[in-house]
Amino acid sequence: xxxxxxxxxxxxxxxxxxxxxxxxxxxxxxxxxxxxxxxxxxxxxxxxxxxxxxxxxxxxxxxxxxxxxxxxxxxxxxxxxxxxxxxxxxxxxxxxxxxxxxxxxxxxxxxxxxxxxxxxxxxxxxxxxxxxxxxxxxxxxxxxxxxxxxxxxxxxxxxxxxxxxxxxxxxxxxxxxxxxxxxxxxxxxxxxxxxxxxxxxxxxxxxxxxxxxxxxxxxxxxxxxxxxxxxxxxxxxxxxxxxxxxxxxxxxxxxxxxxxxxxxxxxxxxxxxxxxxxxxxxxxxxxxxxxxxxxxxxxxxxxxxxxxxxxxxxxxxxxxxxxxxxxxxxxxxxxxxxxxxxxxxxxxxxxxxxxxxxxxxxxxxxxxxxxxxxxxxxxxxxxxxxxxxxxxxxxxxxxxxxxxxxxxxxxxxxxxxxxxxxxxxxxxxxxxxxxxxxxxxxxxxxxxxxxxxxxxxxxxxxxxxxxxxxxxxxxxxxxxxxxxxxxxxxxxxxxxxxxxxxxxxxxxxxxxxxxxxxxxxxxxxxxxxxxxxxxxxxxxxxxxxxxxxxxxxxxxxxxxxxxxxxxxxxxxxxxxxxxxxxxxxxxxxxxxxxxxxxxxxxxxxxxxxxxxxxxxxxxxxxxxxxxxxxxxxxxxxxxxxxxxxxxxxxxxxxxxxxxxxxxxxxxxxxxxxxxxxxxxxxxxxxxxxxxxxxxxxxxxxxxxxxxxxxxxxxxxxxxxxxxxxxxxxxxxxxxxxxxxxxxxxxxxxxxxxxxxxxxxxxxxxxxxxxxxxxxxxxxxxxxxxxxxxxxxxxxxxxxxxxxxxxxxxxxxxxxxxxxxxxxxxxxxxxxxxxxxxxxxxxxxxxxxxxxxxxxxxxxxxxxxxxxxx
RNA sequence: GCCGGGAUGGCGGAAUCGGUAGACGCAGCGGACUCAAAAUCCGCCGCCGCAAGGCGUGAGGGUUCGAGUCCCUCUCCCGGCACCA
Numbered sequence: 026x027x028x029x030x031x032x033x034x035x036x037x038x039x040x041x042x043x044x045x046x047x048x049x050x051x052x053x054x055x056x057x058x059x060x061x062x063x064x065x066x067x068x069x070x071x072x073x074x075x076x077x078x079x080x081x082x083x084x085x086x087x088x089x090x091x092x093x094x095x096x097x098x099x100x101x102x103x104x105x106x107x108x109x110x111x112x113x114x115x116x117x118x119x120x121x122x123x124x125x126x127x128x129x130x131x132x133x134x135x136x137x138x139x140x141x142x143x144x145x146x147x148x149x150x151x152x153x154x155x156x157x158x159x160x161x162x163x164x165x166x167x168x169x170x171x172x173x174x175x176x177x178x179x180x181x182x183x184x185x186x187x188x189x190x191x192x193x194x195x196x197x198x199x200x201x202x203x204x205x206x207x208x209x210x211x212x213x214x215x216x217x218x219x220x221x222x223x224x225x226x227x228x229x230x231x232x233x234x235x236x237x238x239x240x241x242x243x244x245x246x247x248x249x250x251x252x253x254x255x256x257x258x259x260x261x262x263x264x265x266x267x268x269x270x271x272x273x274x275x276x277x278x279x280x281x282x283x284x285x286x287x288x289x290x291x292x293x294x295x296x297x298x299x300x301x302x303x304x305x306x307x308x309x310x311x312x313x314x315x316x317x318x319x320x321x322x323x324x325x326x327x328x329x330x331x332x333x334x335x336x337x338x339x340x341x342x343x344x345x346x347x348x349x350x351x352x353x354x355x356x357x358x359x360x361x362x363x364x365x366x367x368x369x370x371x372x373x374x375x376x377x378x379x380x381x382x383x384x385x386x387x388x389x390x391x392x393x394x395x396x397x398x399x400x401x402x403x404x405x406x407x408x409x410x411x412x413x414x415x416x417x418x419x420x421x422x423x424x425x426x427x428x429x430x431x432x433x434x435x436x437x438x439x440x441x442x443x444x445x446x447x448x449x450x451x452x453x454x455x456x457x458x459x460x461x462x463x464x465x466x467x468x469x470x471x472x473x474x475x476x477x478x479x480x481x482x483x484x485x486x487x488x489x490x491x492x493x494x495x496x497x498x499x500x501x502x503x504x505x506x507x508x509x510x511x512x513x514x515x516x517x518x519x520x521x522x523x524x525x526x527x528x529x530x531x532x533x534x535x536x537x538x539x540x541x542x543x544x545x546x547x548x549x550x551x552x553x554x555x556x557x558x559x560x561x562x563x564x565x566x567x568x569x570x571x572x573x574x575x576x577x578x579x580x581x582x583x584x585x586x587x588x589x590x591x592x593x594x595x596x597x598x599x600x601x602x603x604x605x606x607x608x609x610x611x612x613x614x615x616x617x618x619x620x621x622x623x624x625x626x627x628x629x630x631x632x633x634x635x636x637x638x639x640x641x642x643x644x645x646x647x648x649x650x651x652x653x654x655x656x657x658x659x660x661x662x663x664x665x666x667x668x669x670x671x672x673x674x675x676x677x678x679x680x681x682x683x684x685x686x687x688x689x690x691x692x693x694x695x696x697x698x699x700x701x702x703x704x705x706x707x708x709x710x711x712x713x714x715x716x717x718x719x720x721x722x723x724x725x726x727x728x729x730x731x732x733x734x735x736x737x738x739x740x741x742x743x744x745x746x747x748x749x750x751x752x753x754x755x756x757x758x759x760x761x762x763x764x765x766x767x768x769x770x771x772x773x774x775x776x777x778x779x780x781x782x783x784x785x786x787x788x789x790x791x792x793x794x795x796x797x798x799x800x801x802x803x804x805x806x807x808x809x810x811x812x813x814x815x816x817x818x819x820x821x822x823x824x825x826x827x828x829x830x831x832x833x834x835x836x837x838x839x840x841x842x843x844x845x846x847x848x849x850x851x852x853x854x855x856x857x858x859x860x861x862x863x864x865x866x867x868x869x870x871x872x873x874x875x876x877x878x879x880x881x882x883x884x885x886x887x888x889x890x891x892x893x894x
Numbered sequence: 895g896c897c898g899g900g901a902u903g904g905c906g907g908a909a910u911c912g913g914u915a916g917a918c919g920c921a922g923c924g925g926a927c928u929c930a931a932a933a934u935c936c937g938c939c940g941c942c943g944c945a946a947g948g949c950g951u952g953a954g955g956g957u958u959c960g961a962g963u964c965c966c967u968c969u970c971c972c973g974g975c976a977c978c979a
Contacts, residue, residue, distance in 0.1 A: 192977040323895040762918035838914045843960045885913050893959045
């Protein structure tokens, strides 16, 4: 063993050893329980960022730990290779997206290899490969046949200058990011996946996901948003016929308080009213301005205009004015809402703004109602009943909803209905770098799916990206084709699929990436039985990706390809790696984001940040918020230079030590040095120990001094804690801290005799193995030095010895009147009476009880005694 | 705006089921070693106070023998909001 810790050398040697012994290879084999450990695959953006490093190190720690528990571990890796950044890079660098993407994959793979991840690289896949996406196209044609994929109009962001559809991210303050043009909402035909058909199952399935974080389940529950309410109609006359304006409400008990209804700008009633009302037509046109992002729609100023039309109240027959509201969305429900200003905050604000009547219909005895400002409509929910509501007066919420629904049903003007917030998944993208949609449009036969024998529809890779329009729609060689049904000339679909489609099933394909005659095979049944055992990824995917993957797994099940319903048995949502953002504004007020590495942060005399300058020119830059490291904010910090400087183990150790996996991690360079120092210290300690000669590890307390017994107890407590932290808690920073404490205790204990040497051997062997999942390279080297010929990668995780843990006497805290006043020792097996007596006998008890009698003595076993006076 | 989460020393964090607040590390301070520096090792390190002691987990209230932890109200920060991935 070398005296000096040289990471570059030992890391190269460890990786060579793992390669030579095929340590990371996952083979379907009986005997051991399988453990499929999966980290969310990366988008090949160019270089690894800290979020990737964190994600893959967490995954690797778990994979290695579970292998040490004797499991058959699969940890694969691949590339979420389609997506918008490749097209943006193509524009900027004049490189075809395919080449850019493949270069990035090559580079990032080298980076991942340098981290020493225990990945079975034979299973590597990239979603942009036709061998991958052909199965997606194949499945698409089957779903299309079943009606689970269908076509309807969808709303997109339209840039009128670039004549192109923009992603929400490309719309900044209502303008196109390149053109600066005001964005309009435009309706275009798109394909949709019928995720709503699975809404109920996706909702109830959450209950069984006991190994998912509660907040993720809560977010998905709210996103799916099941609400039981009433769909009801406001009748009106049109061209002599009776028509119905439908709305949905969860508050049918407030129906008697409706003072207006609001319809979406795109609602047929609005269009009809606008025909001979130019002012209204102008308002409707204005409503179309801006992007489609819900956050923008929800925060914009609520505006409206009367249509001049009236509908009839379904129960009273009273005339109710119809307004157009910019906050009503055509795509949600029926595109119309009833408004009860007295009992809905938004309706209240709207009514106040436009002078519409406010009619109270809910109240509680003894409470008065004022219109000074918005207020909750009742103080105590249990006392809230209908008022000013005729026959419904006095009914509570649930009874009133029932009664109103029943009366509406009798009139044929309403029914109880389950409403979902979840909307069907629009999967068409007017973009180039994605999986082509396997549909051929024939004038005679309509939308015809591409037959199996013509799959895959290969995406042409030699393209010029201009930023305007869809490249595929300018490539006759791609879209000119013949109809598979009738043989006449036809046009191939030029939209591509949402990249979320690829990431909705990749975890299954890792089981059989080489299968060229089927999407999935029996190896999926082995690796994915009961789902992926452990999935690790960013909390930002809590809803969309995870919900789509849950949906897709059920689609594949119902297509007979698997028997699996839930894809991910246990989920670990890692917190964001966040960093400060910096930018400058150009003449147009556009933000130019600057990387933290290019910026120097100025601090005040107290060490607090106070402004920043650009290193290149020394001029100030604007300090933005602390946000998720991302390409768009250019606030990523490159892990590669740290790996080069300190080695992968130091980077891994620092990332795992800095905060628990599920918390967000604010990046700071300080502390990396400390991780390096710790590894050097461990190396030095083991080197010194090994230099004293070969020793067999202790296996009992025999021959140990009291101090040595204490150290051995500490060792086995640490093992116990490490298992709990790696296994149950999945919190690695405390496992590392425990090993640090153990080494601190080691330094304070005299181990110079023979029994002490054996204890040191036991301690270092265990420490090397306990650290191995986090810092595998040095762990491999240390373990081999301690036990020549031994292989840490195939070793079992240490087990705590119950004899070593035994303790005769324990320390209890003493409180008097709830305040900590001291401590005392008691035998570990002392009963309550003995403990109370010992507590009362202490000096501190006498002093702080001040002669008063104990009113009550509370004993928290093993922890403390509280004497109440 | 809506949904979800967070806030603990100068900093990252620990306290796992309501029971010793600040483990472990970083930074800092003092010392040893050194011609000197780096590295390393030893010690100190929440705030106020000479001390006894008091105060202290974003703010305000509550429950409890006892609250960082539970309840109510509020502030700020972060993530998501369906075309970033």
